[in-house]
Amino acid sequence: MSDSDVTLVVGGTGKTGRRVVERLQRLGVPIRLGSRSAKPAFDWERPETWVPCLEGTRQAYVTYYPDVSVPGALDALQSFFARAVDVGVRRLVFLSGRGEVEALHAEQALKACGADWTILRCSFFCQNFSESFFLDPILAGEVALPLGPVAEPFVDADDIADVAVAALTDDRHSGQLYELTGPRALTFAAAFEEIARVTGRDIQYLTITPDAYRAALVEAHVPDDVIDLMLYLFGTVMDGRNQQTADGVQRALGRQPRDFKEYVQGVAATGVWRS
Numbered sequence: 001m002s003d004s005d006v007t008l009v010v011g012g013t014g015k016t017g018r019r020v021v022e023r024l025q026r027l028g029v030p031i032r033l034g035s036r037s038a039k040p041a042f043d044w045e046r047p048e049t050w051v052p053c054l055e056g057t058r059q060a061y062v063t064y065y066p067d068v069s070v071p072g073a074l075d076a077l078q079s080f081f082a083r084a085v086d087v088g089v090r091r092l093v094f095l096s097g098r099g100e101v102e103a104l105h106a107e108q109a110l111k112a113c114g115a116d117w118t119i120l121r122c123s124f125f126c127q128n129f130s131e132s133f134f135l136d137p138i139l140a141g142e143v144a145l146p147l148g149p150v151a152e153p154f155v156d157a158d159d160i161a162d163v164a165v166a167a168l169t170d171d172r173h174s175g176q177l178y179e180l181t182g183p184r185a186l187t188f189a190a191a192f193e194e195i196a197r198v199t200g201r202d203i204q205y206l207t208i209t210p211d212a213y214r215a216a217l218v219e220a221h222v223p224d225d226v227i228d229l230m231l232y233l234f235g236t237v238m239d240g241r242n243q244q245t246a247d248g249v250q251r252a253l254g255r256q257p258r259d260f261k262e263y264v265q266g267v268a269a270t271g272v273w274r275s
């Protein structure tokens, strides 16, 4: 197998990237991890690390960190796409976000870069409840968010990875924008209730003001830029604009997306919410 058969997975140890890596490895597709802990290291903050990771690869799955909406993300993505095309990358599969104007700009940059592209425009991940910022509050038994009864069609990272791998291995997905959501929208309160019911844990869900949320994050020593991001996500993006489900999983894979209930049952069985 030549070097050019290698697929770069940027964020290959993250929530979707790790799942993409597992699937590609099962298919025997050679991969290169793109993350700060990989060798060679890939760091969005250090553009000089990008080309050594891109060289010799034909395609890439691209996840930006921490979020496509943060200042500097668009510039970084635009110049990453250009460098990828310069070194011969032919196909880019990009993880985008729903309801973020910055994500739309990044998608436009991708479409204009000259590579074959597929966009995965995703709703809020189920895995935020088990592999990210909601895990600790769940284990502590109290979640406080500046959110009203807004509903969200949480999408499972396993579905995202299935679509990403389909896009990386089948030309039919080239030029497609897939809006990926779960099969139904539920409120955050209902989502925590579902986890509490299945696990038998007591989880209090409180609605607090944005100011109180900021104060709590400051007290927890969360960095300022992360606080701004959380307030943007919960205050602006989660204003109800993303409540509709979309048919991206069905269009890409010909099957229904996984329901939040199924996700909760699967994760509960692993014991992640037990400790």
Ligand SMILES: NC(=O)c1ccc[n+]([C@@H]2O[C@H](COP(=O)([O-])OP(=O)(O)OC[C@H]3O[C@@H](n4cnc5c(N)ncnc54)[C@H](OP(=O)(O)O)[C@@H]3O)[C@@H](O)[C@H]2O)c1
Pocket (backbone or CB within 6 Å): 010, 011, 012, 013, 014, 015, 016, 017, 034, 035, 036, 037, 038, 042, 043, 044, 045, 063, 064, 065, 066, 067, 068, 069, 095, 096, 097, 098, 122, 123, 124, 125, 128
């Ligand atoms: N989470 C959601 O609900 C959601 C929904 C829609 C869209 N998105 C989009 O998905 C993308 C990823 O978000 P996520 O929350 O799911 O994160 P994630 O993929 O779980 O992020 C962690 C990954 O990023 C890598 N990473 C961290 N800092 C990095 C840096 N400076 N340079 C290169 N790699 C770095 C980590 O590896 P190392 O630590 O080894 O570097 C790890 O592989 C974002 O662009 C976001 O806008 C997320």
